[in-house]
Amino acid sequence: MECVVLAAGEGKRMRPLTARRPKVMLPLANRPMLEHLVLAARDAGITDFVFVVGYGEREIRRHFGNGSQWGLHIFYAPQRQQLGTADALRSVRDFVTGPFLTMNGDMIIQNQDIARLLAQTPPCMCTSTTDHPQDYGVVMVENDIVTALEEKSPHPRSTLINAGAYLFTLEIFNLVDRVQLSSRGEFELTDALNVLIAGHQLQALHLSAWMDVGNPWDLLDANSTLMASLLPENHGTVEQGVILTGTVVIGQNTVVKSGTYIEGPCIIGENCRIGPHAYIRGATSIGDNCHIGHCTELKNSIIMAKTKIPHFNYIGDSIIGSGCNFGAGTKVANLRHDHAPVRVGGTDTRRIKFGAIIGDGVQFGINCSINVGSVVGSNAMFAPNSSIEGWYGENATIR
Amino acid sequence: MKRLQAVILAAGEGKRVRPLTWSRPKAMIPVANHPIIEYVIDALRKNGIRDIIVVVGYRKEQVTRFLNQFDLPLRVVVQEKQLGTAHALLQAEPEIRGDFLLLPGDNYIDPHSIGRIARVPDAVLVKEHPNPSNFGVVLLDEGEVRSIVEKPEHAPSFMVSTGIYSLKKDFFTFIGANDITDAVAAMLGTGRRIRAVTADDWQDAIYPWDLLKMNRRLLAGLLAAQEGLTSRHATVQGPVRIGKGTTIGPHTVITGPVIIGNDCTIGPNCCILPNTSIGSRVTIEPLTMIGNALVMDDVTICSNSRVVDSVIGERGHFADHMSVSTIKGILEIEGNPVRSEFGAIIGDNVKSGPFTLCRNCIIGNNVILEGTNDVISRVIPDGSVVI
Numbered sequence: 001m002e003c004v005v006l007a008a009g010e011g012k013r014m015r016p017l018t019a020r021r022p023k024v025m026l027p028l029a030n031r032p033m034l035e036h037l038v039l040a041a042r043d044a045g046i047t048d049f050v051f052v053v054g055y056g057e058r059e060i061r062r063h064f065g066n067g068s069q070w071g072l073h074i075f076y077a078p079q080r081q082q083l084g085t086a087d088a089l090r091s092v093r094d095f096v097t098g099p100f101l102t103m104n105g106d107m108i109i110q111n112q113d114i115a116r117l118l119a120q121t122p123p124c125m126c127t128s129t130t131d132h133p134q135d136y137g138v139v140m141v142e143n144d145i146v147t148a149l150e151e152k153s154p155h156p157r158s159t160l161i162n163a164g165a166y167l168f169t170l171e172i173f174n175l176v177d178r179v180q181l182s183s184r185g186e187f188e189l190t191d192a193l194n195v196l197i198a199g200h201q202l203q204a205l206h207l208s209a210w211m212d213v214g215n216p217w218d219l220l221d222a223n224s225t226l227m228a229s230l231l232p233e234n235h236g237t238v239e240q241g242v243i244l245t246g247t248v249v250i251g252q253n254t255v256v257k258s259g260t261y262i263e264g265p266c267i268i269g270e271n272c273r274i275g276p277h278a279y280i281r282g283a284t285s286i287g288d289n290c291h292i293g294h295c296t297e298l299k300n301s302i303i304m305a306k307t308k309i310p311h312f313n314y315i316g317d318s319i320i321g322s323g324c325n326f327g328a329g330t331k332v333a334n335l336r337h338d339h340a341p342v343r344v345g346g347t348d349t350r351r352i353k354f355g356a357i358i359g360d361g362v363q364f365g366i367n368c369s370i371n372v373g374s375v376v377g378s379n380a381m382f383a384p385n386s387s388i389e390g391w392y393g394e395n396a397t398i399r
Numbered sequence: 400m401k402r403l404q405a406v407i408l409a410a411g412e413g414k415r416v417r418p419l420t421w422s423r424p425k426a427m428i429p430v431a432n433h434p435i436i437e438y439v440i441d442a443l444r445k446n447g448i449r450d451i452i453v454v455v456g457y458r459k460e461q462v463t464r465f466l467n468q469f470d471l472p473l474r475v476v477v478q479e480k481q482l483g484t485a486h487a488l489l490q491a492e493p494e495i496r497g498d499f500l501l502l503p504g505d506n507y508i509d510p511h512s513i514g515r516i517a518r519v520p521d522a523v524l525v526k527e528h529p530n531p532s533n534f535g536v537v538l539l540d541e542g543e544v545r546s547i548v549e550k551p552e553h554a555p556s557f558m559v560s561t562g563i564y565s566l567k568k569d570f571f572t573f574i575g576a577n578d579i580t581d582a583v584a585a586m587l588g589t590g591r592r593i594r595a596v597t598a599d600d601w602q603d604a605i606y607p608w609d610l611l612k613m614n615r616r617l618l619a620g621l622l623a624a625q626e627g628l629t630s631r632h633a634t635v636q637g638p639v640r641i642g643k644g645t646t647i648g649p650h651t652v653i654t655g656p657v658i659i660g661n662d663c664t665i666g667p668n669c670c671i672l673p674n675t676s677i678g679s680r681v682t683i684e685p686l687t688m689i690g691n692a693l694v695m696d697d698v699t700i701c702s703n704s705r706v707v708d709s710v711i712g713e714r715g716h717f718a719d720h721m722s723v724s725t726i727k728g729i730l731e732i733e734g735n736p737v738r739s740e741f742g743a744i745i746g747d748n749v750k751s752g753p754f755t756l757c758r759n760c761i762i763g764n765n766v767i768l769e770g771t772n773d774v775i776s777r778v779i780p781d782g783s784v785v786i
Contacts, residue, residue: 183402183447185471346622383631393626393643 001118002096003046006088007034007105008054008079013215016359016377016394017321022056024105025063026219027304029226030251030267030285032063033213034105036226038070041101043111044118047072050095051105052088054079084186086179093173104164108211108222117167117205123196124203126165128210132350135214137162137190139204146202151190162190163210216319216357217349223302224283227265236268242275246282269305287322299334301355318355327366327384332356336372344373345391359394403517405448406491408562409436409504410456410478415732416607418746418763418781419712424457426504427465429695430610431617431676432658434465436504438617443500444471445510446517452494453504454478454487483577484562492571501579503562507613509600516565522594523547523583524563526601533605534559535580537595544593549580561601606732607761608741610710614693615674618656633666642679660696672707684719695747708740709757712747718770720754728759728776743774746781 011023018026024034038049049067053060053076060076067074077091089102099122103109109126117126125146127139133156140148140158149162175192182188196202213222230247236254238244246264250256254268257275266280269288274280278292281299286292290303293310301315304322309315313326316334334355336342342354356374365384370376377394386398413425420428426436436453443451449471455462456478466473474494478487488501498520502508508524516524523544525537531554538545538556547560562579564570573585587593602613621638627645629635637655641647645659648666653659657671660679665671669683672690677683681694684702692706695713700706704721723742730737743757752770760774763781768774772785779785 181449183449185449345624377626386631390623390625393624395643396626397628398631399628 001046001098001100002048002050003041003101003103004050004052004077004089004092004096005034005037005103005105006052006085007060008052008082008088009106010055010082011106016375017216017319017357018056019378019394020056020322020360021059022054023213025056025059026213027285027287027302028108028213028219028223029230030269030287033108033222034060035063036108037103037105038064038072040109040111041103041114042070042072044114046101046114046118049074050077050092051075052077052079052091054082084182084184085189086176086187086192089172089176089189089192090187096170099167099169102166102168104212106213107164108209108213108225109163109165109207110209113205113207113209114165117165120167120203120205122167122169122203123172123201124167124205125193126163126205126207126210127160128163128207129159130161131159133159133161141204144204145200146193146197146204147200149190149193149197151188162193163207164212165207215344215347215349217344217351217354219302219319220283220300220317220354223285224265224300227267227283227285230265230267232264236270236272239275251288300353304360316355317351317353318358320358321360321362321378323361324358325363327364327368329367330364330370331368332370332374333372342373345375349373356388364388402450403448404450404452404495404497404499405443406488406495406499406501407436407439407451407453407504408484408487408502409462410454410459410487411481411505412457413505415605416610418761419607419610419710419744420457421764421781422458422713422747423461424455424505425604427458427462428505428604428610429676429678430507430604430614430693431621432660432678435507435604435613436462436465438507439502439504440469440471440473442508442510442513443502446514448500448513448517452476452491454490456481456487484579485574485582486577488579489571489574495568495571497568499566499568501562501564501566503603505604506561506563507600507602507617508561508563508598512596512598512600513563516563516596519565519594519596520567521592522565522596524561524598524601525558525595526561526598527557528559529557530605531557531559534603535562535583536560539595542595544583544587544595546587547580547583549578558595561598561603563598563601565596606737606739607710607744608708608739610693611674611691611708611741614676615691618658618674618676621656621658623655627661630667637673648685678713692742701753706742708742709745711743711745712749712764714747715745715749715751717749717751717755718753721751721757722755723757726758726776730759730761730776730778732778 007024025032138150138156179191233249235252236250238256239258241258243261248264249267251270254272259277260275262280265282267285271289273291279297286303287305289306291308296313299316301318303320307324309326311328314331332355358376359378361379368386371389375391380396382398409426413420427434452474476490478490535549536554573582604610623638625641626643629647630649632649633647633651639655640658642661644662651666651669653671659677663681665683668685670688674691677694678696682699687704690707693710697714699716701719708725727740744761746764751768754771756773759776761778765782767784769786
């Protein structure tokens with residue numbers, strides 16, 4: 001059976017992190033989000049994948065190739081314009097031969113659940129529950145049959161939502177062909193599903209665990225969830241006088257220098273230099289070729305590859321792109337004085353503690369102060385002592 | 400599902416907003432750095448209304464060129480002569496299939512109000528206004544319109560029509576004269592009912608100084624975003640949006656809400672006070688202060704100037720020590736005396752020499768002020784030279 005993965009969108013809400021990569025290539029526990037999904041499907045017995053790709057196709061192809069590295073067959077169905085999920089499915093028609101699995105590329109799902117889905121009679125849709133159903137398609141279910149589906153209703157009728165994983169038969173192609181442009185200007189899969197629902201044909205399967213990543217701050221939750229199942233590994237060098245507690249994974253050629261204290265879960269990539277005297281708290285993931293130096297404290301953050309946080313820095317509850325350089329003493333605040341939820345660009349993160357979202361290749365001078373909820377675009381540059389607050393575009397400069 | 404269509408009227412010049420409508424129709428005047436019609440289109444799009452017909456006329460090429468950049472199936476129909484709003488709507492008749500919204504392209508309307516009127520066929524969006532005589536005044540009875548009079552001398556109520564209607568295709572059968580208000584009155588005459596829906600937020604600009612109020616309203620929801628190059632010695636506080644390629648010099652103080660376009664040069668030592676919109680490629684020389692103002696593209700304001708409560712058209716060049724202050728006055732607009740209180744309304748391509756003073760004055764397009772002039776409560780016609 002083939003598994004179709006919808007991975008063509010940029011993920012505009014993830015900007016500026018998607019400047020150089022599509023959303024599904026954002027790292028969680030040091031692997032692209034999409035790789036976690038593919039591995040879960042593989043563990044459920046799937047070997048043939050069709051990726052619908054568009055924005056950032058090159059990055060996805062470069063990482064996954066033909067899939068032989070994982071013992072898989074991966075095919076690519078390019079969707080040149082992102083015209084919606086129904087249009088994305090149209091592009092895979094020539095790749096599938098019988099009943100097939102379809103999944104959104106930006107979610108975390110367990111292999112046991114995928115196995116259960118494979119055992120269902122198609123067509124079948126997976127459901128999950130959430131405490132903010134207004135952001136999703138809300139589902140009504142009776143006797144395991146979907147009776148209604150409402151997109152992003154401001155007054156949702158239940159907390160049960162469409163999880164974005166389906167088992168379809170080839171009949172779905174006839175339905176997506178008939179989908180008209182919606183009021184949002186897209187060809188939406190929901191319209192095809194509604195035809196199935198009207199005929200009482202769409203089964204529902206409730207997932208035991210599910211997580212989707214809509215906004216940048218959701219990456220932190222997904223990251224810590226995925227790191228909870230890690231086992232300690234050390235492929236690098238840990239000097240004497242280093243204390244490791246909890247689960248710590250250290251990649252090849254990485255050196256953890258004396259005096260460093262790491263509280264897991266923590267994953268550190270290859271060729272990193274950590275310490276001396278760094279303090280890394282869970283759940284933090286650090287990509288390849290990073291430098292976390294003397295007297296630097298990191299907490300619950302995602303640090304992408306080639307970023308340098310070398311002296312006297314503090315970063316908490318933040319997402320830092322690749323190739324950034326933090327000047328000595330530059331710090332990120334992650335808590336408001338009034339302990340109110342942090343807002344990012346006018347959106348409530350529903351998090352009391354949240355730091356900043358920093359794009360790729362950003363350079364901070366020494367002693368910069370980055371306030372809670374700041375967003376910094378790629379290749380921005382900041383003079384020493386800058387006070388950084390709010391939203392900075394690509395190449396913004398304080399000099 | 401039947402899709403609601405929308406017709407935007409953007410054919411009129413907006414004579415009372417002259418001199419600013421010399422080179423653009425009123426709907427294309429940039430407020431908070433976007434043409435007014437763009438806010439109307441955005442409000443429709445936020446409500447999922449994408450099937451939009453725009454009636455163009457005055458300077459139609461300019462409007463069409465602007466509309467082409469949208470990723471929407473916008474259709475343009477031309478009203479060759481600006482004979483009235485109903486005549487404009489008639490031009491769109493062949494494109495209309497069923498229920499539709501009718502909106503003026505030169506007013507701001509909040510998306511929520513559109514969402515509410517879109518659900519009611521045969522309805523008008525109304526709002527109280529302190530000067531109802533400039534609008535179609537409506538008399539209401541239990542949420543329905545009893546009568547509507549266009550621009551009455553003595554208004555029977557303060558409730559006015561925003562010009563935004565939700566209509567059925569058969570509305571065209573009521574169009575006799577050239578104004579929408581007449582057609583609505585004819586419709587009421589046959590016993591058909593029209594619901595009145597109250598707008599949350601609506602802004603029209605009758606006179607050019609009303610644009611400042613609209614500017615203030617549209618800047619209220621501004622999200623801070625900085626691009627370009629800002630000196631570390633500049634102070635930027637409140638919601639301030641600075642575009643790509645713009646340089647903010649040292650010791651400049653910007654207090655939001657302020658929007659600044661791309662490729663501007665501001666400062667050093669300038670002061671930009673709240674409710675100011677500055678277009679692209681604008682130069683503000685050192686020691687100049689600007690507040691509550693709308694400055695369009697390619698303007699240069701030289702050093703030691705003070706510009707407040709003003710609208711400044713494109714490509715103006717104002718030499719050093721320009722001083723604008725706000726006083727009350729009476730100006731003649733389209734033959735009628737109108738009370739106002741503002742600094743200066745300046746058309747496109749105006750040049751002024753050093754030490755020009757402006758108080759409550761309207762300066763036409765291509766005017767040259769040679770310098771050390773003191774212009775008080777006057778309307779200077781297009782192309783004048785003031786010595």
